[in-house]
């Protein structure tokens with residue numbers, strides 16, 4: 141969003157602030173903005189947010205806010221990342237009839253009542269939101285209240301980050317503000333081109349959905365180890381210094397290079413196995429292999445994620461591949 145609001149810094153409200161991912165993005169984008177309030181119901185998330193930003197969000201149900209409360213902040217921009225469970229493809233996809241959608245619907249219903257509506261809105265959610273009835277309500281309310289919108293499904297891979305995580309994003313500006321490339325208003329785009337000032341969508345939808353496109357992006361990404369911090373527990377940074385083996389009666393904790401067999405302590409898998417489920421990590425098998433290969437180099441052969449391995453472990457060690 142280019143700097144069109146005359147008032148600087150922007151006054152920003154962050155709804156569903158969690159641990160502050162959107163605030164962090166705002167900082168990274170170097171927008172001249174101040175988060176005047178953040179809202180989240182979860183006290184642990186608020187602890188983390190406070191640790192990260194030195195500001196404790198308003199702790200309570202967003203559903204209890206009214207138009208006067210929101211007008212009181214006189215905000216230029218709203219950032220909203222409402223709960224994704226009503227829309228995720230891994231869930232029941234109940235949309236607006238899911239109770240977890242209520243607070244977002246309530247906030248949207250307040251928009252027509254505002255005396256000082258924001259000039260900008262940014263909404264983030266999972267893929268699946270764009271086909272939901274909540275999405276239909278969002279765009280309807282925005283349109284009726286003088287906002288223009290551009291919508292995207294984008295993944296960090298498209299920005300050179302080695303992480304395949306497509307997400308839905310909606311940018312909205314209140315007229316007379318407008319987008320640099322208005323041809324893309326009211327469309328769902330799968331390329332960041334228009335955000336980068338490109339005047340035409342050079343890529344066809346089919347191409348953007350093709351595995352080749354995603355493979356190419358993956359190859360162009362910065363390596364995973366650019367984003368990781370090594371932690372050694374001994375003097376040497378070699379495989380024997382990683383202490384998570386300490387409590388396991390491990391016969392051999394070295395990778396068997398000949399057979400490419402890797403082992404991981406059962407305690408680790410029992411604790412983190414479901415989080416390591418590759419189906420949630422990356423969508424394409426090739427991407428997955430590249431990711432594992434890189435990870436393997438980084439971790440010097442210590443673990444490889446498995447499929448859903450819960451409840452299926454030998455006593456002490458599990459052979460993974």
Ligand SMILES: C[S@@+](CC[C@H](N)C(=O)[O-])C[C@H]1O[C@@H](n2cnc3c(N)ncnc32)[C@H](O)[C@@H]1O
Nearest residue numbers: 156157158159160161180181182201202221243
């Ligand atoms: C998808 S997460 C947002 C993540 C956030 N963008 C971040 O960077 O961590 C949704 C957040 O909304 C909060 N939440 C859900 N329903 C809420 C409600 N009715 N009122 C306030 N916060 C709510 C949850 O506690 C959770 O932190």
